[in-house]
Amino acid sequence: MRVFHDSDTIVAEPWRTKAFPILKDLIVDRTSLDRIMAAGGYISAKTGGVPEANSIPVPKHDAEESMDAAACIGCGACVAACPNSSAMLFVAAKVSQFALLPQGKIERKERVLRMVEQMDKEGFGNCSNNYACEAECPKKITVTHIARLNREFIRAELT
Amino acid sequence: MTLDSKIPSGPIEKKWDSHRFNMKLVNPSNRRKYTVIMVGTGLAGASAAASLGELGYNVLAFSYHESPRRAHSIAAQGGINAPKNYSNDGDSIWRLFYDTVKGGDYRAREANVYRLAQVSGNIIDQCVAQGVPFARDYAGYLDNRSFGGAQVSRTFYARGQTGQQLLLGAYSALSRQINAGTVKFFPRREMLDLVIVDGQARGIICRDLVTGKIETYAANAVVLATGGYANTFYLSTMAKASNATAIWRAYKKGAAFANPCFTQIHPTCIPQGGPYQSKLTLMSESLRNDGRIWVPKKKGETRKPQDIPEEDRDYYLERLYPSFGNLVPRDVASRRAKEMCDKGFGVGATGLAVYLDFADPIKRLGKHVIEERYGNLFDMYHEITAEDPYKSPMRIYPAVHYAMGGLWVDYNLMSTIPGLFVAGEANFSDHGANRLGASALMQGLADGYFILPYTLGDYLASTKFAPVKMDDAPFKEAQSGIEDMIKTLMSINGKKTVEEFHRELGKVMWECVGMGRNKARLQKALQEIPKIRDEFWNNVKIVGAANDLNAELERAGRVADFLELGELLSLDALHREESCGGHFREEYQTEEGEALRNDKKFAYVAAWEFAGVGKKPILNKEPLEFEYVKPSQRSYK
Numbered sequence: 174m175r176v177f178h179d180s181d182t183i184v185a186e187p188w189r190t191k192a193f194p195i196l197k198d199l200i201v202d203r204t205s206l207d208r209i210m211a212a213g214g215y216i217s218a219k220t221g222g223v224p225e226a227n228s229i230p231v232p233k234h235d236a237e238e239s240m241d242a243a244a245c246i247g248c249g250a251c252v253a254a255c256p257n258s259s260a261m262l263f264v265a266a267k268v269s270q271f272a273l274l275p276q277g278k279i280e281r282k283e284r285v286l287r288m289v290e291q292m293d294k295e296g297f298g299n300c301s302n303n304y305a306c307e308a309e310c311p312k313k314i315t316v317t318h319i320a321r322l323n324r325e326f327i328r329a330e331l332t
Numbered sequence: 333m334t335l336d337s338k339i340p341s342g343p344i345e346k347k348w349d350s351h352r353f354n355m356k357l358v359n360p361s362n363r364r365k366y367t368v369i370m371v372g373t374g375l376a377g378a379s380a381a382a383s384l385g386e387l388g389y390n391v392l393a394f395s396y397h398e399s400p401r402r403a404h405s406i407a408a409q410g411g412i413n414a415p416k417n418y419s420n421d422g423d424s425i426w427r428l429f430y431d432t433v434k435g436g437d438y439r440a441r442e443a444n445v446y447r448l449a450q451v452s453g454n455i456i457d458q459c460v461a462q463g464v465p466f467a468r469d470y471a472g473y474l475d476n477r478s479f480g481g482a483q484v485s486r487t488f489y490a491r492g493q494t495g496q497q498l499l500l501g502a503y504s505a506l507s508r509q510i511n512a513g514t515v516k517f518f519p520r521r522e523m524l525d526l527v528i529v530d531g532q533a534r535g536i537i538c539r540d541l542v543t544g545k546i547e548t549y550a551a552n553a554v555v556l557a558t559g560g561y562a563n564t565f566y567l568s569t570m571a572k573a574s575n576a577t578a579i580w581r582a583y584k585k586g587a588a589f590a591n592p593c594f595t596q597i598h599p600t601c602i603p604q605g606g607p608y609q610s611k612l613t614l615m616s617e618s619l620r621n622d623g624r625i626w627v628p629k630k631k632g633e634t635r636k637p638q639d640i641p642e643e644d645r646d647y648y649l650e651r652l653y654p655s656f657g658n659l660v661p662r663d664v665a666s667r668r669a670k671e672m673c674d675k676g677f678g679v680g681a682t683g684l685a686v687y688l689d690f691a692d693p694i695k696r697l698g699k700h701v702i703e704e705r706y707g708n709l710f711d712m713y714h715e716i717t718a719e720d721p722y723k724s725p726m727r728i729y730p731a732v733h734y735a736m737g738g739l740w741v742d743y744n745l746m747s748t749i750p751g752l753f754v755a756g757e758a759n760f761s762d763h764g765a766n767r768l769g770a771s772a773l774m775q776g777l778a779d780g781y782f783i784l785p786y787t788l789g790d791y792l793a794s795t796k797f798a799p800v801k802m803d804d805a806p807f808k809e810a811q812s813g814i815e816d817m818i819k820t821l822m823s824i825n826g827k828k829t830v831e832e833f834h835r836e837l838g839k840v841m842w843e844c845v846g847m848g849r850n851k852a853r854l855q856k857a858l859q860e861i862p863k864i865r866d867e868f869w870n871n872v873k874i875v876g877a878a879n880d881l882n883a884e885l886e887r888a889g890r891v892a893d894f895l896e897l898g899e900l901l902s903l904d905a906l907h908r909e910e911s912c913g914g915h916f917r918e919e920y921q922t923e924e925g926e927a928l929r930n931d932k933k934f935a936y937v938a939a940w941e942f943a944g945v946g947k948k949p950i951l952n953k954e955p956l957e958f959e960y961v962k963p964s965q966r967s968y969k
Binding site: 175196197200202203204206207210211212213214215216217218219220221223224225226227229230231232233236237239240243244246247270271274276277 | 379382383386398399400401406416418454456457458459460461462463464465466467468469470471472473474490491493496497500503504505507508510511517519542715718781782785880881
C-alpha cells in the first residue's frame with residue numbers, strides 16, 4: 174500500500190479463510206489462533222515456583238533462533254496469503270520458539286501434538302510449500318520453522 | 333475521603349516480607365468460590381489473571397481487543413529493569429529503589445518503590461521459565477545493557493521488542509489457565525461502568541463490541557489493568573484504541589484519581605505527516621547518542637537539508653548545553669524542540685519537526701557502524717516516512733507516551749473503593765512525577781505476578797460478602813445508565829465526527845497542557861475544554877447502529893471521557909505550582925531552565941475526588957515522606 178500511483182486501483186478485502194469468520198466490513202474474528210495457543214502454546218511454569226534466571230543457560234545461537242520465531246505477532250497474514258489457508262507458519266513460530274529452549278523441551282511432544290490437533294479442528298489447511306506466508310510475514314518469520322514444526326510433529330508421533 | 337496508604341510499619345527492606353506474613357490467606361479449596369473480574373489483559377492484566385487463575389480463583393478476564401496479544405504493552409521496545417547485578421557493576425535492590433525514587437523527582441511512595449525493586453528480580457526468573465527469549469551472551473547467560481542514562485547495566489532485553497516478548501509470555505501463561513478453565517476470557521468486551529453494592533466493587537457493565545449487547549458481570553472483586561490515558565492528547569505514541577474509559581468511569585463512581593498531570597513526553601518520535609494522521613511512532617532515544625539535532629537558521633527555509641551549508645544550521649542543543657549537547661534529558665530536549673518550532677524554525681511539511689542528522693557520524697564511523705547500532709530504527713523510519721535516513725536527516729518531534737498518574741491505590745493496590753484494585757499503568761503507584769526507561773514493563777509485571785495475587789487474597793479472606801444477583805438494583809441502575817448514555821449519543825445526530833472533537837481536544841491539550849505549562853495557558857485550557865465538551869454533546873454525529881459492531885460509537889464513549897479527563901489533567905497541572913519530573917511549569921524553573929520543585933508545599937500525592945461533571949473536584953492530599961532517599965535537585969550542567 175506504500176507505493177502506488179494516482180488513479181491506481183487498490184483492492185482491500187478481509188482476510189479470507191474459513192477459520193477467520195468475517196465480523197463486519199474488513200474485520201475478521203481470529204480467535205481461532207488464541208484457541209491454538211490455549212491448546213498448548215506455553216511452558217507450564219507456575220508463577221513463583223521457578224529457578225533463578227541464570228540457572229538455565231541457553232546457547233546464544235539457540236536463543237537467537239528462538240527469538241527469530243518469537244517475533245511472530247499472530248496477525249494471521251500468513252493464513253490469508255496461503256492458498257490452503259494454512260496457519261502452519263504461526264503454529265511453527267510458536268512451536269519453534271519453545272522447542273529451541275531448554276525450558277521448552279520438556280513438553281515438546283504434547284505441545285506440538287495438541288497445537289496441531291487444534292489447528293486442524295479450527296479448519297486451517299496444510300502446508301504445500303508455496304512460501305506465500307513467508308513473503309507476506311511482517312515479522313520475517315521464515316518457512317524453516319515449518320520444517321522444524323514438521324520434524325517436531327513426526328518425532329512426537331513416532332516416539 | 334480519607335487516604336490511608338496502608339504502608340506497613342518497620343524498616344523499608346522488611347515491610348513487604350512482614351506484610352506478606354500478616355496478610356490473611358484463602359484456603360486453597362475455598363478459592364474457587366471467589367470470582368475476580370480482570371479488566372484488561374495487557375502485561376499487568378494477563379499476568380495477574382494467569383497468577384490468580386493458577387491459585388485457584390475463578391477469574392473472568394475482559395478485553396476490548398480480540399486477543400490479549402493485541403494489548404499496547406506489545407509496543408515497548410527498550411527493556412525491563414532488574415537489579416540482578418549480573419554485570420558486577422555494583423547494582424542492588426537499594427540502588428534501583430534509589431534511582432527510581434530520584435528519577436520520579438521525589439513524588440512516589442518510598443515503600444511501594446522499594447517493593448517494586450525487590451520483586452523485579454523474580455520477574456526475570458519467571459519470564460525465563462516461561463520461555464521469553466531474552467538476549468544472551470556466548471556463555472548462554474542473560475545479557476544486560478545500560479538504559480535511559482542509568483549508571484549500571486540492569487536492563488534485560490529481547491532485541492527491540494521486549495514488551496512484545498513479555499506480553500507473549502504473560503499471554504502464554506494466561507492461555508494455559510484458559511485451557512485449564514480457571515480463567516474465562518471475554519474478547520471484544522468494553523467495560524463501561526463499575527457496579528458498587530454496599531460500598532464494595534462487585535461487578536461491571538460491558539458492551540459486547542460485536543453485537544452491541546450490554547452485559548452485566550458480578551464478582552467479589554474487580555481489577556482494572558487498563559493502561560494509561562496519554563491519548564487524551566489525541567496524538568501520542570499509544571495505540572489508537574488505548575483509552576481511559578474504565579478508570580474514568582471508576583473515578584466517577586468514587587475512586588480517587590491521583591496526579592493526573594504527571595505525563596511523560598518522549599523527544600524522538602516520528603512527526604505527524606499531516607492533519608489527518610492519528611498516531612505517532614516512538615523511536616528509541618538511543619538515536620541521540622550519535623545523531624545531531626538542528627534546525628535551519630533561516631525561518632521558512634525551503635532548501636533540502638543536505639543543501640543547507642553548515643553556517644546556515646543551528647545545532648541548538650549543542651549551542652545551549654555545551655557539556656551535555658544532544659544528550660540532555662528527555663524533557664529538556666522535548667521542550668527545546670517545541671520552542672524552535674513555535675518560533676518558526678521547524679522543518680518538514682507541517683513545520684513541526686527538527687532534524688536529527690547522522691551525516692557526521694556516518695562520515696566519521698562509516699555507514700556499517702551506524703547500521704549496526706541503529707539499523708532497525710532506520711528501517712522503521714524508512715518504512716513509515718519513505719525517506720532514507722542514511723541519505724537525508726531524520727525529522728523528529730516530541731510526543732506524549734506514558735502517564736505516571738492514574739487511579740489512587742494504597743500499598744495493596746486497592747483504590748478508594750473497597751474491592752476495586754488497579755494495576756499497571758492504570759494506577760499511579762510507583763513512578764512519581766517521571767518514569768525511568770525500562771520501568772513500565774517492570775511495574776506491570778510486578779503488580780500482576782507478585783503483588784496482586786497476595787493482596788487480593790487478603791482482601792477476599794478478610795471481607796464479608798453479601799450474595800448479589802444481576803437483577804439487584806445497583807446492577808440494573810448501572811446497566812440502564814449505560815443504555816441511556818448510548819441512546820443519547822446515538823440520538824444527537826449532529827454535524828461533526830468523533831475524531832474532529834478528539835483532534836480539537838488534543839490541540840488544546842498539546843498547546844496548553846503539553847511540555848511547558850503556565851498559569852495563563854492552563855486557565856485557557858480550563859475554559860476551552862468544557863466548550864468542546866458541550867459542543868460534543870450537542871453536535872456529534874455517530875454513524876451506524878448501537879446494536880451492531882460500531883467503531884464510531886466505541887470511540888465516542890472514549891472521547892466523551894477524554895473530554896472530562898482533559899479538564900482534570902489541566903486542573904491538576906494548574907494547582908501544582910512547581911515543576912517536577914514530567915510536569916514543567918514555566919514559572920518555576922532554575923536559571924538554567926531546570927525543573928524547580930517545591931518540596932515544602934507539594935510533596936504530596938494529589939488525589940482528586942469526583943464531584944460531578946463540570947464541577948470542581950475535591951482535592952485530597954496524601955503527604956509523602958522521604959525517610960531513606962533525601963530529596964535533591966537534579967543537574968545536567
